[in-house]
Structures are given as C-alpha cells and as structure tokens.
Amino acid sequence: MHYQEFVPSPALADIVLRYWRFEVSAAITEPVPHTALPDGCVSLIVFRPNPLAPVMALWAGPRTTHFRQIMAPGSAFAGIRFVPGAARALFGLGMTGLKNAARPAQPELERYPLLAEIVQQLALVPLNSAVIDSLLESAGPGVPDELVQPLVQRILDRQGQVDIGELTRQASRSERQIQKRFKQATGLTMKELARSRRLRATVVQLLLADGDYFGTLEAAGYFDQAHFGHEFGDSAGTSMREFRNYVQRIQHTDVKA
Incomplete structure (x- = not known):
C-alpha cells in the first residue's frame, strides 16, 4: 500500500492543504480494513470501486472521529484536502449533515464544470498536481467568511x-x-x-x-x-x-x- 501527498501551488494556500493518493496493491490477496484519523477538513475523494467501474466522486465531511473503509486489492483513491471553509466558499457546499459523513459530489459537478474537470484529473495516474493547481487557480478564491x-x-x-x-x-x-x-x-x-x-x-x-x-x-x-x-x-x-x-x-x- 502506498499513500502520497502533493503540495499545492503557494497561490492556493488559502484553499488547499494537500492533494493525496492512496493505492492498495493488486498483489494483496484480501481486502484491507483501512482507518483514517480525523483531520478537520472537507475532502473531495475520487475513486473507482474496481478497475472497470466509472469514476465516482464524494464529499467527505469534516470528522471528529475516525473513518473506516474496506479497501479492495488493486483499488486507488485520490483527493483534495481543502482548507476548512474553502469548499463552501468555492462551490457553495453546504455543511449541514456533512459532519462525520459523506455524500455524492454530483450536484456540485453539475453546477461547476470546472469541478468536473478536477475530478477527471484526480482519476488519472500519475496524479499531476500542477494541472489541478491551474484549474483551481482559475476558479478564484470564492467568497470566504471574513470573520x-x-x-x-x-x-x-x-x-x-x-x-x-x-x-x-x-x-x-x-x-x-x-x-x-x-x-x-x-x-x-x-x-x-x-x-x-x-x-x-x-x-x-x-x-x-x-x-x-x-x-x-x-x-x-x-x-x-x-x-x-x-x-x-x-x-x-x-x-x-x-x-x-x-x-x-x-x-x-x-x-x-
């Protein structure tokens, strides 16, 4: 198994903490129970349930407790860990009901074609953080809460x-x-x-x-x-x-x- 983080452009310091990718080797013979600690952030997570399945995108809400998921051999996940508050400012993401939960990102993908492009980039191997930087930089800073x-x-x-x-x-x-x-x-x-x-x-x-x-x-x-x-x-x-x-x-x- 391999977990890697990618540092975003300095221009995105107010928006993104890290890009990341997690891979489970196909050589592993059984599913892996994966535990992730809370980081307080909203993440956009992109994955394929299996190599032949279409790309799926989820919003993983901010957590106060661990997240546990069974990872299949050969599976891969990638994501963007947003600065708290940034996903709401950029894409109008509502926080109600998202704490310690996840939901499909489809509503935001339909409203923001740029976000759909970002999802497609996250699904590529290898992950090209420079391309994702450019896409997010073109989105602008959104409307953050100044307080x-x-x-x-x-x-x-x-x-x-x-x-x-x-x-x-x-x-x-x-x-x-x-x-x-x-x-x-x-x-x-x-x-x-x-x-x-x-x-x-x-x-x-x-x-x-x-x-x-x-x-x-x-x-x-x-x-x-x-x-x-x-x-x-x-x-x-x-x-x-x-x-x-x-x-x-x-x-x-x-x-x-």
Missing part, C-alpha cells in the same frame, strides 16, 4: 494548539456569533477543529517522523500519556499500538501534518 477564515488559519498554523477563548476575544464579536458562523463555514466548532489538527500533527510526528514519544506529547500540549491516549482512543477507535501496526504496512511519501 471565520483568519480563525481557521490561526488554528492550522498552530497545529491546533490555540486558546479558543483568546481567539474569540481577538475577533471582537460575541462568542455565540463567532461559533455559529464558524460551524456554518467549516462544519465543526473551533474546539473540534483544533482538537483534530493537534491529534493529527502529533500522530504524524510520532509515527512518520520518529519523534521522541514523551517530548512530542509535551510539545503538543498533552498533559501526560493518559491524556493523549484518551484523545487518541476517542478519535481512532483503536489503540495506538494497533494503529501503529497498520500504518507500518503503508509506504508514506511526503506526508505533512
């Missing part, structure tokens, strides 16, 4: 290590108004997004960068091993040891928190 997007960027920049109360005070609006607009734009509360981003950054550092275990937890702001273990178990639905064993079966290329 929400700076808060999102602060959470992303700090990898979830933020004081939510301080963020709301700096925004100079009522907490109720901020939280309502934040959830409308991203599908999550500020706390949920921050928690997901911190956990992802910590796990990437521990499993893919071979970070010192206790030093990584301390740097990430976890009180102790039990604190991290509790949050990981809630989000992953499994133990860190079991998840590590699965991750070690996957070749990872250019993965960032």
